[in-house]
Amino acid sequence: MxxxxxxxxxxxxxxxxxxxxxxxxxxxxxxxxxxxxxxxxxxxxxxxxxxxxxxxxxxxxxxxxxxxxxxxxxxxxxxxxxxxxxxxxxxGTDGELELPSPSIILVVGVNGVGKTTAIGKMAHYYKSEGRKVMLGAADTFRAAASEQLTIWSERAGVPIVKHGEGADPAAVVFDAISSAKARGCDLLICDTAGRLHNKKNLMEELKKIGRVVDREYGGAHREVFLVLDATTGQNAIAQAKIFKEAVNVTGIILTKLDGTAKGGVVIAVKNELNVPVRFIGVGEGMEDLQVFDPKAFVEALLQEKA
CATH class of the missing domain: 1.20.120.140 (SRP54, nucleotide-binding domain)
Known part of the structure; x- marks a missing residue:
């Protein structure tokens, strides 16, 4: 069922x-x-x-x-x-990602793609899978980003670490790692950079966060998930290529697939970027961020009407 x-x-x-x-x-x-x-x-x-x-x-x-x-x-x-x-x-045949304990997921993506929402729903998913999840609000330059993530942490029922607006993102990640260790959390999901207008700044910020993770959480498995808005189609591919140049993107989250007739972008993302799609958003509900199942996706896409 x-x-x-x-x-x-x-x-x-x-x-x-x-x-x-x-x-x-x-x-x-x-x-x-x-x-x-x-x-x-x-x-x-x-x-x-x-x-x-x-x-x-x-x-x-x-x-x-x-x-x-x-x-x-x-x-x-x-x-x-x-x-x-x-x-x-x-x-491809990439199935569900096996995350060892402990793991940290750094989430990147430009403003407006649904990054905060995706993080909240992902936290809910992993919690429902029995993981002890914590969030870190390290996208500190977007107004109200941490407040929005706090709302999602409450919905998902997971703790969050945040600082004030404009704080050093790496400092937030440092505190989040310390708190995750103290609370015995085995999965830390951190919201990070939401800007692309200056790739150099983006790279430096994420390198700094990376150094903190290396130093403070070296034993943790690390993933970098890029959130893309499916409704932007080929612009999403262009964004992904820039982020890939800046950081080692290990997985893609494609949001808002239910809002577009151009969901073929899923195929283009995997084929042109060679990065596995890990989650897809197919609705507004908490359960509507789904682990990407390639076989089910193709079957659903080409299913004939009864």
Whole structure:
């Protein structure tokens, strides 16, 4: 029942993308009985419009052509099956991330992508999994960031360490690590830099935080999660590339997938950045930040309407 509920939420959250992508693919398959260049051109257009991205779309079409030629397929009967296999190959097989105890997750992302909300929901998820979670409010330059994170910490029922606005982010992380140790917390999630306008400052700030973690929490497993807003499509890819240059991003959280018809960006993120997608946001509820399941995602994306 739990798996069914998860899949139903995923299908529901991807409704706009599925209507945009799958319905058009279905119409294309129905219209073109035979596979020709026009068929590929129209499929390419559908994928690009769903924000799969030009580079990734080109790769999909290339793989599809090769498979069709290999199987000597003349009609479109198996196109959906082949497309599903290709997308599965692109989004990968990364399952749920195993976090040893203790672990620290540093969360980065520009303002407005849903970073604070994602952290709160992630805290709720890991707490429900039996982890003892603490939050650190180290994005100290955005007005009211720590207050917003405090609200989410209360909703999730986890403690938080924060300083005043404009405080040194590394000092917040230092205190959060000390508090996590004292309370016996095994997972510390820290909100960090929300600015991109000056990459040098971003890098220096995160390097400083990294040095604090090395010194004070050297035995902890470390992850750096980047939060991206799916509704921004290819702009999210551009943001991710800049952050990747600045820090060692180990995972992606894609928010607001339920609010866009361009959820194909999930495929582009994994294919172009080679960073695993760890969580996706498919709704407003506390449970609607879901661990990314590549197989379930592709199935939900290409599921035919009953």
């Amino acid at each position: 739990e798996k069914k509920g998860f899949f139903s939420k995923l299908v529901g959250g991807l409704t706009k993308t599925r209507d945009n992508l799958t319905e058009k693919v279905n119409q294309l398959i129905s219209y073109y009985r035979e596979i020709d260049d026009e068929f590929y051109e129209e499929l390419e257009e559908i994928l690009v419009y769903a924000d799969v991205g030009v580079a990734t779309t080109g790769e999909i079409i290339e793989r599809l052509r090769a498979r069709v030629d290999q199987e000597k397929l003349g009609d479109t009967a198996k196109i959906r099956e082949y497309l599903s296999e290709i997308l599965m190959g692109m989004v």
